[in-house]
Amino acid sequence: MSDNTSYTTEEIARVLKISKLKVYDLIKKGELPSYRVGKQMRVDQSDLEAYKQNARSGMTSPTSPLAFAGANRTQVATHSGQFNSKATGNNLVITGQDMSLDILATYLERSQSTGRPLRSYAGSLDSLIAMYQGESDIVSTHLLDGDTGEYNLPYIRKILVGFSYVVVRLLTRSAGLYVQKGNPRGLLEWSHLQQEGLTMINRERGAGARVLLDEQLRLHGIPAASLSGYEQEENSHLAVAGKVARGEADVAIGTEKAAKIVDGIDFIPLIQECYDLVMLKKTEHEQWIATVIDILRSPAFQSELGSIHGYDLTETGTIIYET
Known part of the structure; x- marks a missing residue:
């Protein structure tokens, strides 16, 4: 699968078998790095796999506030198509x-x-x-x-x-x-x-x-x-x-x-x-x-x-x- 693959919050919810609200909670807590495309939040495949791996190893879970390395930012799409970093905790x-x-x-x-x-x-x-x-x-x-x-x-x-x-x-x-x-x-x-x-x-x-x-x-x-x-x-x-x-x-x-x-x-x-x-x-x-x-x-x-x-x-x- 392409490294450029990304998922919507609805797709993440289906993959992890959790509610869409829980997906937003993971984004908010910094456990799932995300970025905005228009009005839609998306999560890259690599970040989803990193979250799943950390969940398996006990570093994080769908109910844990612990974030994995590098997950303290959300990329936000600008009108120019570039991405800026912003803390997900905000x-x-x-x-x-x-x-x-x-x-x-x-x-x-x-x-x-x-x-x-x-x-x-x-x-x-x-x-x-x-x-x-x-x-x-x-x-x-x-x-x-x-x-x-x-x-x-x-x-x-x-x-x-x-x-x-x-x-x-x-x-x-x-x-x-x-x-x-x-x-x-x-x-x-x-x-x-x-x-x-x-x-x-x-x-x-x-x-x-x-x-x-x-x-x-x-x-x-x-x-x-x-x-x-x-x-x-x-x-x-x-x-x-x-x-x-x-x-x-x-x-x-x-x-x-x-x-x-x-x-x-x-x-x-x-x-x-x-x-x-x-x-x-x-x-x-x-x-x-x-x-x-x-x-x-x-x-x-x-x-x-x-x-x-x-x-x-x-x-x-x-x-x-x-x-």
């Missing part, structure tokens, strides 16, 4: 799925006052669990607690027990039902999901939209087993919206933004959800936490985010909770 892993996080990562990279941001894509619950396990520095979450009607904090408090953290509002947005054009089934509220013969397409476990659906089913006394298609899962708002548009399902749960992108569906807004950022408070995090909050409150960032349909930025940059 990288920030941002976990979540909304495009607002990609924009935030761009602003953080431009700021030059924080570590280089790496993006990891996971649902809200998985993102919080990744933070608990030390695999992410900034996570996003939009999780509804049906009993209180409160977003995010009930889950954050339960998962990040013993941690000190700050929760900052990124945005609010409408969530509800994707239905076929013209809404032929007349779906206008959560209770209508118990219609006989209704078919749906669901989000993956741990996604905020999945939690929203499960909470509404519980509150309205609708058994999940009664919904045809409940076990059929897709990993994004666009994917489930597309299924509805193609007539493969009558309904799905998602946000308004995707409904403006996918032709052939209507959107029924049912709730205004809070999309928040969680950052662990540590002495070494103080500088970049301040930078993140400054970015969120900046006119430039809000102007760019405001151009995306469906985002309400009234509270963007507001500290919602701080331990």
Whole structure:
């Protein structure tokens, strides 16, 4: 195999039989030297083989913070195609799925006052669990607690027990039902999901939209087993919206933004959800936490985010909770 062979984070995860988040953790800790090509992180074959050899010899492991010789740098591609070295220990892993996080990562990279941001894509619950396990520095979450009607904090408090953290509002947005054009089934509220013969397409476990659906089913006394298609899962708002548009399902749960992108569906807004950022408070995090909050409150960032349909930025940059 060519010495020029390199692997994406997804390919590394399959080879090592670990999660993609664990791959980012190895990169962050300096155990896997990596470099950026556009928005994608890559690892050379030689560095992967060196990591595997060191793992076999006990010098390092997927859960060990020890790094092998020469792994204290990340090569970062510049616009000229050359590569510069940067310490991997300064990288920030941002976990979540909304495009607002990609924009935030761009602003953080431009700021030059924080570590280089790496993006990891996971649902809200998985993102919080990744933070608990030390695999992410900034996570996003939009999780509804049906009993209180409160977003995010009930889950954050339960998962990040013993941690000190700050929760900052990124945005609010409408969530509800994707239905076929013209809404032929007349779906206008959560209770209508118990219609006989209704078919749906669901989000993956741990996604905020999945939690929203499960909470509404519980509150309205609708058994999940009664919904045809409940076990059929897709990993994004666009994917489930597309299924509805193609007539493969009558309904799905998602946000308004995707409904403006996918032709052939209507959107029924049912709730205004809070999309928040969680950052662990540590002495070494103080500088970049301040930078993140400054970015969120900046006119430039809000102007760019405001151009995306469906985002309400009234509270963007507001500290919602701080331990």
